[in-house]
Each structure stands twice: as C-alpha cells, then as structure tokens.
Amino acid sequence: MKLTIRKTMASLAVAATVLVSGGLQAEEKYPFKNEIEARKHFMQVTRFNLSVLGAMVKGNREYNAELAAAAANNMHALAKMDNSLMWPKGSDNAVDGLKAHTDALPDAWSDFDGYMEKHKAWLDATKNLAASAGKSKDDLRKTLGAVGKSCKGCHDDFKQQK
Ligand code: HEC
Numbered sequence: 001m002k003l004t005i006r007k008t009m010a011s012l013a014v015a016a017t018v019l020v021s022g023g024l025q026a027e028e029k030y031p032f033k034n035e036i037e038a039r040k041h042f043m044q045v046t047r048f049n050l051s052v053l054g055a056m057v058k059g060n061r062e063y064n065a066e067l068a069a070a071a072a073n074n075m076h077a078l079a080k081m082d083n084s085l086m087w088p089k090g091s092d093n094a095v096d097g098l099k100a101h102t103d104a105l106p107d108a109w110s111d112f113d114g115y116m117e118k119h120k121a122w123l124d125a126t127k128n129l130a131a132s133a134g135k136s137k138d139d140l141r142k143t144l145g146a147v148g149k150s151c152k153g154c155h156d157d158f159k160q161q162k
Contacts, residue, residue, distance in 0.1 A: 030097050031090065031097065032088055032090070035087070036091055036098075036104075039083070039087060042083070045078060046074075046078045046079075049071040050144075050147065052067070053072065053144055054144065054148075056137065057144055063136075068134055068140055072132075075130070076126040079122050079123045087104070087108070089109055091104065093105060093160055104160075105157075111157075115157075115158055118150070118157065121154075122150040122151065122154065126147055129144060129146075131143075
C-alpha cells in the first residue's frame with residue numbers, strides 16, 4: 001500500500017514537471033525552434049571536442065592518444081553528418097522574430113555555394129585531424145589549426161558577428 005502511494009506521488013511529480021516545462025516551451029515558441037536549437041547544440045558539441053584538443057595542444061591537459069583520436073573522430077563525424085534538416089529555408093536571423101534566437105545569416109541560403117565551400121573546407125580539415133590526432137601531440141598540433149580556421153572561415157561570412 002505504502003509503495004503504491006509512493007509510486008503515485010512519484011508519477012504525479014513527473015506529470016507536474018512535464019506540465020510546467022510544456023507550458024514554458026509554449027510561451028517561447030518561434031518558427032523553427034527545434035531546428036535552431038538542434039543546430040546550436042550541434043555547434044556546441046563540436047566546440048566541446050575542439051576545446052579538449054586545444055587544451056592538449058596548449059598543455060592545459062595531458063596529451064592522450066586515445067582521447068585525442070576520439071575527439072577528432074567525433075569532429076569529423078559531425079562534419080560528415082547530413083545536417084540539412086537543421087537548416088531549413090526561412091530560419092535565418094533576418095526573419096521576423098528570429099533575430100534573438102539565431103545568428104545564422106540569410107547568406108547561408110542565398111549564397112549556398114559559398115556556404116558549402118566553407119563546409120567542404122571544414123570537412124577536409126576534420127578528415128586530416130581524424131587521421132593524425134591519435135598519432136602524437138605534434139601531429140595533432142599540425143592539423144588542429146586548420147580546423148579552427150575552417151570554423152572561423154564559415155562564421156566570418158555566415159554567422160552574425162556580435
Ligand atoms: C559551414 C559553416 C560553419 C562551420 C564550418 C562551422 N560553423 Fe559554427 N556556426 C555556423 C552558423 C551559421 C552558426 C549560427 C547558428 C544559429 O545561431 O542558428 C554557428 C554557430 C556556432 C556556435 C554558437 C552556437 C550557439 O549556441 O549559439 C558555436 C559555438 C560554433 N558555431 C562553433 C563552431 C566550431 C567549433 C566549428 C568548427 C569545428 C564550427 N562552428 C564550424 C556555421 C558554421
């Protein structure tokens with residue numbers, strides 16, 4: 001009997017949480033919210049892996065071949081993903097109501113070839129990184145810089161500068 005009550009209380013608590021978070025989401029609704037949030041989180045994941053590798057190069061974290069290879073492979077896997085679903089037309093920061101939510105510039109769509117060129121540079125740089133990061137710290141250092149440049153290369157043209 002006690003157990004049943006406890007279980008009921010627990011599921012009530014879960015239901016309340018779901019209701020509250022559902023309510024908050026409804027308030028913040030804007031076009032392509034899921035897509036915009038997904039791509040920002042995606043970028044955060046690649047930044048996280050980059051920061052682990054950056055710390056190893058700078059000596060703020062001990063070089064570890066296995067971890068370096070894992071982070072580099074993650075970065076290449078992210079670059080290889082088909083991300084088109086997260087970048088629907090009409091989800092740029094010039095669209096009414098989206099300025100506060102996304103830094104993606106309209107050029108990412110209107111100059112799609114230019115955007116894909118930056119994407120290709122990123123894909124190639126992460127490929128080289130994945131092939132070398134696990135060999136030695138020196139190999140990692142030699143290929144990481146180009147990856148950082150490829151991030152910046154795209155951000156300079158297609159992400160709102162703050
Ligand atoms: C082909 C273009 C492109 C490449 C390459 C690229 N980014 Fe981005 N990135 C963007 C765009 C566009 C945005 C803005 C997304 C938005 O706000 O909707 C962004 C946003 C971000 C953000 C902010 C996310 C947030 O929470 O607002 C971070 C961090 C980031 N990128 C890191 C990186 C790193 C690290 C790399 C390289 C390893 C990289 N990006 C490569 C286009 C790119």
